[in-house]
Amino acid sequence: MSRGGDGIDILMLVDRLEAVINGANRMPMTSKVWIDEREALDVLDLMRTTVPEEIKQARRVNQEREKILAQAQTEANRVVSQAQERADRIVSDDNIAQQAEERARQILERARHESEEVRHGADEYALDMLDRLDAELQRIQSSVRNAIGAMHAQGPANLYEEQEHPEQ
Numbered sequence: 761m762s763r764g765g766d767g768i769d770i771l772m773l774v775d776r777l778e779a780v781i782n783g784a785n786r787m788p789m790t791s792k793v794w795i796d797e798r799e800a801l802d803v804l805d806l807m808r809t810t811v812p813e814e815i816k817q818a819r820r821v822n823q824e825r826e827k828i829l830a831q832a833q834t835e836a837n838r839v840v841s842q843a844q845e846r847a848d849r850i851v852s853d854d855n856i857a858q859q860a861e862e863r864a865r866q867i868l869e870r871a872r873h874e875s876e877e878v879r880h881g882a883d884e885y886a887l888d889m890l891d892r893l894d895a896e897l898q899r900i901q902s903s904v905r906n907a908i909g910a911m912h913a914q915g916p917a918n919l920y921e922e923q924e925h926p927e928q
Contacts, residue, residue, distance in 0.1 A: 831878075839870075
């Protein structure tokens with residue numbers, strides 16, 4: 761979701777899950793902790809609803825990229841059309857016609873070049889946003905897997921057994 765404060769940010773949820781784990785009661789003389797299962801599951805549920813919002817944001821970035829590309833194509837077509845109209849008006853004289861053709865070629869080349877620059881910039885922006893989202897999702901997935909692994913490692917049976925027979 762947005763980083764502007766109008767929703768829950770996925771990174772905030774990762775921090776919250778980490779706080780749940782770090783704030784858990786430690787078992788004496790072990791590296792294991794007791795965490796509030798409900799609180800951890802609540803954070804995971806929020807993550808499940810927030811990650812699709814992050815994906816929607818990536819889709820919006822993609823749509824914006826497509827809009828920019830369409831605008832660039834429209835502008836390129838307009839410039840090409842104007843160049844063609846200008847060239848057609850000047851064609852009456854052979855010498856002027858040659859100049860007009862050269863100028864039209866230059867305008868077309870400039871329009872193509874500008875269109876490619878805009879398209880390239882839009883592609884880079886979209887790729888950067890998708891790379892950031894991918895890295896963020898990988899980081900979240902790693903955190904969730906670590907939390908799940910930690911919870912499995914200290915499973916309920918192990919906790920009960922350690923309470924009855926503490927290490928000496």
